[in-house]
Amino acid sequence: MATAAPPMEQRPNIPSATVRLPAVKDYEQVDREIMGTLKPTLGWFAALATAILCLLIGVSAWFYQVYAGMGVAGYNPPVMWGVYIISFVFWVGIGHAGTLISAILYLFRAGFRTSIYRCAEAMTVFAVMTAGLFPILHLGRPWKFFWLIPYPNWRLLWPQFKSPLVWDVFAILTYLTVSSTFLYIGLIPDIATLRDKETNPVRKAIYAAMSLGWRNSDREWRHFTRAYLFLAAFSTPLVLSVHSVVSFDFAMALTPGWHATIFPPYFVAGAIFSGLGMVFTIIIPIRKFFKLQHYVTLNDLDAAAKMCLFTSLVVGLAYLTEFQIAWMSGNKYEQDYFWNRVFGQWAWAAWIMLICNMVLPLSLFSQKLRRNPSWLFILSLFINLGMWFERFVIVVPALSHEFEPWQWGTYAPTWVDYAILLGSFGWFFMWFLLFIKQLPVIAITEMKEIVPPKLRKVGGGGH
Amino acid sequence: MSGLIGVFAELDSTVNAIGELRRSRFNEITVYSPTPRHELEHAIEAPPSRVRVFTLIGGVCGATFGYWIAIWSSRYWPIVVGGKAIATWVPYTIFGFEVMVLVGSLSTVFALFALSRVPRLTMTVGYDERFSQGHFGIFVATAPDRAKEAAELLKKHGAVEVRHEA
Numbered sequence: 022m023a024t025a026a027p028p029m030e031q032r033p034n035i036p037s038a039t040v041r042l043p044a045v046k047d048y049e050q051v052d053r054e055i056m057g058t059l060k061p062t063l064g065w066f067a068a069l070a071t072a073i074l075c076l077l078i079g080v081s082a083w084f085y086q087v088y089a090g091m092g093v094a095g096y097n098p099p100v101m102w103g104v105y106i107i108s109f110v111f112w113v114g115i116g117h118a119g120t121l122i123s124a125i126l127y128l129f130r131a132g133f134r135t136s137i138y139r140c141a142e143a144m145t146v147f148a149v150m151t152a153g154l155f156p157i158l159h160l161g162r163p164w165k166f167f168w169l170i171p172y173p174n175w176r177l178l179w180p181q182f183k184s185p186l187v188w189d190v191f192a193i194l195t196y197l198t199v200s201s202t203f204l205y206i207g208l209i210p211d212i213a214t215l216r217d218k219e220t221n222p223v224r225k226a227i228y229a230a231m232s233l234g235w236r237n238s239d240r241e242w243r244h245f246t247r248a249y250l251f252l253a254a255f256s257t258p259l260v261l262s263v264h265s266v267v268s269f270d271f272a273m274a275l276t277p278g279w280h281a282t283i284f285p286p287y288f289v290a291g292a293i294f295s296g297l298g299m300v301f302t303i304i305i306p307i308r309k310f311f312k313l314q315h316y317v318t319l320n321d322l323d324a325a326a327k328m329c330l331f332t333s334l335v336v337g338l339a340y341l342t343e344f345q346i347a348w349m350s351g352n353k354y355e356q357d358y359f360w361n362r363v364f365g366q367w368a369w370a371a372w373i374m375l376i377c378n379m380v381l382p383l384s385l386f387s388q389k390l391r392r393n394p395s396w397l398f399i400l401s402l403f404i405n406l407g408m409w410f411e412r413f414v415i416v417v418p419a420l421s422h423e424f425e426p427w428q429w430g431t432y433a434p435t436w437v438d439y440a441i442l443l444g445s446f447g448w449f450f451m452w453f454l455l456f457i458k459q460l461p462v463i464a465i466t467e468m469k470e471i472v473p474p475k476l477r478k479v480g481g482g483g484h
Numbered sequence: 485m486s487g488l489i490g491v492f493a494e495l496d497s498t499v500n501a502i503g504e505l506r507r508s509r510f511n512e513i514t515v516y517s518p519t520p521r522h523e524l525e526h527a528i529e530a531p532p533s534r535v536r537v538f539t540l541i542g543g544v545c546g547a548t549f550g551y552w553i554a555i556w557s558s559r560y561w562p563i564v565v566g567g568k569a570i571a572t573w574v575p576y577t578i579f580g581f582e583v584m585v586l587v588g589s590l591s592t593v594f595a596l597f598a599l600s601r602v603p604r605l606t607m608t609v610g611y612d613e614r615f616s617q618g619h620f621g622i623f624v625a626t627a628p629d630r631a632k633e634a635a636e637l638l639k640k641h642g643a644v645e646v647r648h649e650a
Contacts, residue, residue, distance in 0.1 A: 258581075
């Protein structure tokens with residue numbers, strides 16, 4: 022008979038810090054149920070076909086725009102930024118909650134992240150891939166986009182490093198690279214599990230290549246845990262910097278409504294809030310259709326809803342602070358702009374924003390509603406809508422109502438704008454739907470860290 | 485390297501087996517587990533990972549390059565913007581920071597791969613597919629004259645299977 026294991030030092034174990042999964046008994050159940058989500062279904066094919074159709078509509082509209090020129094996209098002086106820049110900021114923002122959940126909550130030892138972080142991380146990568154398209158779509162000559170990247174060339178030309186557009190290029194490319202790397206590194210042990218379970222030789226070979234020959238050895242885990250920690254530590258300030266840089270696109274201008282020091286924290290809070298909305302939009306149907314309610318528990322949704330409520334309050338405070346700054350500044354142009362925004366020409370958009378982002382999320386003070394997945398899903402749709410309109414309200418009213426009356430104008434998106442916006446959703450969901458049927462939507466390895474391991478002697482170890 | 489592989493169903497049995505193998509001077513041990521476990525980490529007493537060194541070097545090189553490319557190209561093609569200096573450190577901190585994160589992260593990944601010795605084209609000796617699922621494993625690299633002793637020790641601690649690997 023073996024002797025009992027010696028007492029173990031109690032150190033914080035990140036995924037199991039606060040979470041218990043009573044309905045999950047052992048490692049085999051984790052493997053079986055999470056891998057069970059990989060089987061394609063008719064509903065999945067229908068959803069994928071819809072996403073691809075939306076994408077094709079967007080691509081067709083873009084071809085038409087390239088052929089006919091930017092005028093078909095509703096741009097008329099003075100409003101030369103519209104749906105593309107709005108959607109760029111919207112999609113970058115969506116990505117931020119993924120990094121918050123996967124990296125920042127990892128550093129804070131928040132256990133509830135474990136069940137939702139894989140979805141959120143994948144959402145980040147696909148959202149940034151979507152966001153990156155919009156500045157290119159917005160270019161008059163999109164095929165020249167690589168001029169923004171500093172590379173040695175025979176003309177000895179370099180980009181203007183004082184331009185916020187070049188800051189964007191560096192921030193977005195870094196963000197896309199680091200988020201993709203973070204997602205892939207976290208996936209390697211799970212892909213190794215898929216490889217070892219797979220019986221189809223072709224799929225097994227693909228998984229073997231993707232898992233890089235991972236063996237779950239102590240050497241690999243030792244370096245993996247350290248590398249994962251450092252990647253999380255890099256991602257945390259990165260996520261804050263990226264949306265700050267995006268906010269500089271506006272704040273560097275002298276335009277009333279844009280030239281404000283509050284923009285970086287305001288944008289970061291808004292980004293996290295909108296991203297949490299999208300996390301709910303995605304994770305709640307996945308949880309239901311894949312029957313994963315005992316992994317993504319009501320406690321997890323409750324905790325995420327509290328974060329959503331908190332960021333909503335921060336965003337609401339930022340809105341009110343903007344009004345206060347305009348009021349107390351004594352600056353006529355600033356005051357006139359905000360009046361026009363809330364009670365004038367753009368009141369309809371501003372009130373959609375205020376109601377969706379400030380008023381409706383207050384419902385999350387109720388624990389009953391925080392634990393109601395149906396309500397969270399409905400609310401998340403309003404948050405997505407509200408946050409898109411937040412960017413509309415930032416971009417369009419400022420350009421349409423600058424200093425002098427001769428600069429004032431209006432803006433109306435055209436069918437090309439709407440088609441490309443629809444196409445962006447198609448692009449995003451196409452990648453996401455492909456992802457969830459090829460790779461585990463919940464991290465198998467980290468789930469196993471929560472589930473107690475088998476012990477020979479009851480209470481003989483494990484924490 | 486030839487040796488023995490022991491497959492365990494329980495975590496505490498694995499921890500106990502590692503402890504006794506180490507006390508019996510079987511020092512070339514590789515432990516497999518479906519998920520990282522602190523108990524195994526303590527039992528193995530491996531030195532701290534050196535990933536941090538690569539991260540630091542990558543981060544410093546990245547920050548240096550980020551500032552350098554912005555300052556060098558500004559001075560190479562000087563254009564006054566907004567009446568500001570040709571090379572201005574405030575906006576160029578964005579490049580210093582972003583490239584620090586980029587190169588630091590990629591160096592970290594490189595370190596993970598190099599130190600873990602992946603990508604690995606074959607599974608080599610001493611691996612069992614159960615190790616990524618629900619079982620724990622110990623591979624003991626040993627000379628043939630001590631193989632029997634190691635096998636008995638693994639079985640004594642509850643290995644569900646012990647086999648030779650070469």
